[in-house]
Amino acid sequence: MESPVFDRADFIRLTGMLGAGLALAINVPGCAPAAGPSAKEFAPNAWVRIAPDDTVTVMLGKSEMGQGVATGLPTMLADELDASLQQVRIEFAPPGSQYADLKMGMGPIMITGGSTSIADMWIPLRTAGATARAMLVAAAAKQWGVDPASLRTSDGVVRQEGSDRRASYGSLVAIAATLPVPANVPLKSRDQFTLIGKTGKTAQRIDVPNKVNGKSVFGIDVRVPGMLYAAIARSPVFGGRVKSFEATKAKAVHGVTHVVQVSNGVAVVAKNTYAAFQGQRALNIVWNEGPNAHLNTPALFAAAEELGRTRKNERVALLKGNPGHVEGRVFEATYRGPLLAHATMEPQNATAHVHDGACEVWAPTQGPTAAQEAAAKAAGVPLERVTLHTTFLGGGFGRRLETDFVTEAVEVSKAIRGPVKVQWSREDDTQHDFYRPMSVNNVRAVLQDGKVVSLSHQVVQASLLRRALPRLMKNGVDFSSMADVVDVPYRIPNMRVTYIEHENGIPIGSVRAPQANWNDFVTESFIDELAHAAGKDPLAFRLAMLPAGSRSARVLKLAADKAGWGEPQRPGIAQGIAHVFWGGTYGALVAEVSLQGKMPKVHRIVTAVDCGTVVNPDIVTQQSQGAANFGLSAALSGKITIQNGRVQQSNFYDFTVLHMADAPPIEVHIVPSSEPPSGIGEIFVPPIAPAIANAIFKLNGKRLRSLPFSDALA
Amino acid sequence: MISIIVNGEQRDVDVAPDTPLLWVLRDELNLTGTKFGCGVAQCGCCTVHLDGVATRTCVLPVSQAVGKQIHTVESLSSDNAHRVQKAWIAEQVPQCGYCQSGQIMAATALLNKTPHPTDAQIDQAMTNICRCGTYGRIRAAIHRGAAEA
Ligand code: FES
Ligand code: FES
Numbered sequence: 048m049e050s051p052v053f054d055r056a057d058f059i060r061l062t063g064m065l066g067a068g069l070a071l072a073i074n075v076p077g078c079a080p081a082a083g084p085s086a087k088e089f090a091p092n093a094w095v096r097i098a099p100d101d102t103v104t105v106m107l108g109k110s111e112m113g114q115g116v117a118t119g120l121p122t123m124l125a126d127e128l129d130a131s132l133q134q135v136r137i138e139f140a141p142p143g144s145q146y147a148d149l150k151m152g153m154g155p156i157m158i159t160g161g162s163t164s165i166a167d168m169w170i171p172l173r174t175a176g177a178t179a180r181a182m183l184v185a186a187a188a189k190q191w192g193v194d195p196a197s198l199r200t201s202d203g204v205v206r207q208e209g210s211d212r213r214a215s216y217g218s219l220v221a222i223a224a225t226l227p228v229p230a231n232v233p234l235k236s237r238d239q240f241t242l243i244g245k246t247g248k249t250a251q252r253i254d255v256p257n258k259v260n261g262k263s264v265f266g267i268d269v270r271v272p273g274m275l276y277a278a279i280a281r282s283p284v285f286g287g288r289v290k291s292f293e294a295t296k297a298k299a300v301h302g303v304t305h306v307v308q309v310s311n312g313v314a315v316v317a318k319n320t321y322a323a324f325q326g327q328r329a330l331n332i333v334w335n336e337g338p339n340a341h342l343n344t345p346a347l348f349a350a351a352e353e354l355g356r357t358r359k360n361e362r363v364a365l366l367k368g369n370p371g372h373v374e375g376r377v378f379e380a381t382y383r384g385p386l387l388a389h390a391t392m393e394p395q396n397a398t399a400h401v402h403d404g405a406c407e408v409w410a411p412t413q414g415p416t417a418a419q420e421a422a423a424k425a426a427g428v429p430l431e432r433v434t435l436h437t438t439f440l441g442g443g444f445g446r447r448l449e450t451d452f453v454t455e456a457v458e459v460s461k462a463i464r465g466p467v468k469v470q471w472s473r474e475d476d477t478q479h480d481f482y483r484p485m486s487v488n489n490v491r492a493v494l495q496d497g498k499v500v501s502l503s504h505q506v507v508q509a510s511l512l513r514r515a516l517p518r519l520m521k522n523g524v525d526f527s528s529m530a531d532v533v534d535v536p537y538r539i540p541n542m543r544v545t546y547i548e549h550e551n552g553i554p555i556g557s558v559r560a561p562q563a564n565w566n567d568f569v570t571e572s573f574i575d576e577l578a579h580a581a582g583k584d585p586l587a588f589r590l591a592m593l594p595a596g597s598r599s600a601r602v603l604k605l606a607a608d609k610a611g612w613g614e615p616q617r618p619g620i621a622q623g624i625a626h627v628f629w630g631g632t633y634g635a636l637v638a639e640v641s642l643q644g645k646m647p648k649v650h651r652i653v654t655a656v657d658c659g660t661v662v663n664p665d666i667v668t669q670q671s672q673g674a675a676n677f678g679l680s681a682a683l684s685g686k687i688t689i690q691n692g693r694v695q696q697s698n699f700y701d702f703t704v705l706h707m708a709d710a711p712p713i714e715v716h717i718v719p720s721s722e723p724p725s726g727i728g729e730i731f732v733p734p735i736a737p738a739i740a741n742a743i744f745k746l747n748g749k750r751l752r753s754l755p756f757s758d759a760l761a
Numbered sequence: 762m763i764s765i766i767v768n769g770e771q772r773d774v775d776v777a778p779d780t781p782l783l784w785v786l787r788d789e790l791n792l793t794g795t796k797f798g799c800g801v802a803q804c805g806c807c808t809v810h811l812d813g814v815a816t817r818t819c820v821l822p823v824s825q826a827v828g829k830q831i832h833t834v835e836s837l838s839s840d841n842a843h844r845v846q847k848a849w850i851a852e853q854v855p856q857c858g859y860c861q862s863g864q865i866m867a868a869t870a871l872l873n874k875t876p877h878p879t880d881a882q883i884d885q886a887m888t889n890i891c892r893c894g895t896y897g898r899i900r901a902a903i904h905r906g907a908a909e910a
Binding site: 673 | 776777780781784787788789791792793794795796797798799800801803804806833834835837838839841846849850853854855856857858859860861862865883884885887888889890891892893894895896897898899900
């Protein structure tokens, strides 16, 4: 039995006490009806309400962006409640500290990222479900005048053993709501789970039905009465400002109603999205381009390399042994990683209505509390006067942790005194992103008797935390830049890991498995280089440096085993392997690759993953496949380049992404585990690129030390 | 006024004739199942059927849809009874779901024309982008839909 973390004070017992804060004003199909808690519902805590009609409404403190939280989180609660997933409705929680993320360690904020959702909610949601169940059992015992110990629950029904007494949860809510909330309700042991870890029809995603008929409401689908549509022309150079603008042509576009300046540029407001886009293009703006107008990708790389050479402001993140004084064969290499855009399928957008000293926002956001704060600031109203509705997200990948699109919508609404949706075009989205930082990684290793005895890894990257959460910088080290560098699983006696911050004016952010999605390419390619230099099989070389039975060793062996590692391959095909650690989860990936002209072709991917206890095996499989494809897309052709401070790419024809024809079959093998659950939404983004590069080395003897492959192989 | 036939019904809309059908469906007719992803016929999020042919509507002036039968994802069935929707559910295809209306409309058109497509035919017909990387399951769902015809 695990001990619950809630105490009495955490529970708000009666529905009425929850107040209007929970009311959602839009009807999100697939979610509970718009009204929020009704007076007749039983709401033993912030997470769950049970209605007389047996509907169980689960509040989601996390955003659904494809990763499956809208199913995984209710599964944990419903299992302890002994309800079926089919009776569950979901509702996106409003901003509030009761829904804050506990795992990220960032204070009482709601945030969906870092593959933390399931781990974060593992105990709280199960406790919420178990507590509600205990109260329903107590209600039935009271109604029938029997001993609660004689009662059993399943599928939303309380039964008495050895009698034909049965009552659905819905029929018990009135009594349950009058009972005291018990503390320290025991949780199920693993063998008692009925939903957690199960596959099949009963474990299907709750959000899927409305995603095959067009009913799911994404941010772009929000429509409020009287709403207008806006597009914003932003500075083509990062950080530029409007000097002057001329809007005659824009105003002449059929359907355009307003042209207003906002802090991020000039907004064209219209009666429909198309007119807004046309007006945006018709604007004539003179920009004050500011200090970033000289930025160019080649010069940025040169500057990063110079920083690496001079070691100016180099900060030590990890020092072990004496890496400077180890004898042996020395290997050195430099790896160069490009900027990368998120390219969520749904371009950024938000809808806002500022009126009467209050502000209402509808946004596809990964950070409801940050979005609420941004809205309050832009509207000039107190935080509690901002109502924020989180919609479904058409992809997040870290882009929707930002609040720029919320600020814009609120500013435009304020200016036009009415409700408005600000919609980004794909070009806006590509050119005004918060990119994965470019990176220069200098690595050095010493081999003795075919073993790595020393490893130095210097990371030169712009800092994500400097902008987003500067208080989390440690001794000048941005630890988000250290993923899959400081935590390499291999036993190497002498290690030195350093960080050099390369501030350069480019807005950077979190891209799915931030910085691990580049760093792992360096770590796992370089280890592979060393294996070949030592004349060892790359898998055996890795395993020799891992504690036998470690979770890293286990996933490597499992993936290799399932892929048929070491067996003869068809002519022209080679296998490459890579390890990854992210979000508390261990993964290994084998890629089967051939070269077709100047591009790699991936024929098959085999993954093995250890993410602790699995809540929903099919979603683990789905996320593993999706993340590997996301990484493959970036590895093959993903890059953003800068010329004169401007992003050179603009849409899917020059920021190219993976299509069906290049998406290989992906096998997923899950390591059975009774550890607590860990993250799954990002794990296979990082290891696909090194696995491919390692296969390519076997094919042509060329070591690729930059991405994407479309450039590296050119 | 422009008159078009959407999901079997005549609809009159007051827009400029060069307005792409996508925005007429979404903003004028509130048929928001059809999505916007790129605006330049690259991603397929905006796919509907025009006289049964999968068509990207973000670059199609509404004037060119006059007189044609326009079918959007909403027309398949609202209770997910269409065989392609069923296949999509059985294979648990959607992740974020944003691309899926377009994927489903492209797949439905493919299956109507080619009842039992090969993998190569699927590769050729299914050029819609999915940033969540659901391609393997889309392929499986198309094969399943073909088998259940
Ligand atoms: S929005 Fe039409 S193809 Fe992308
Ligand atoms: S399911 Fe998210 S883009 Fe396809």
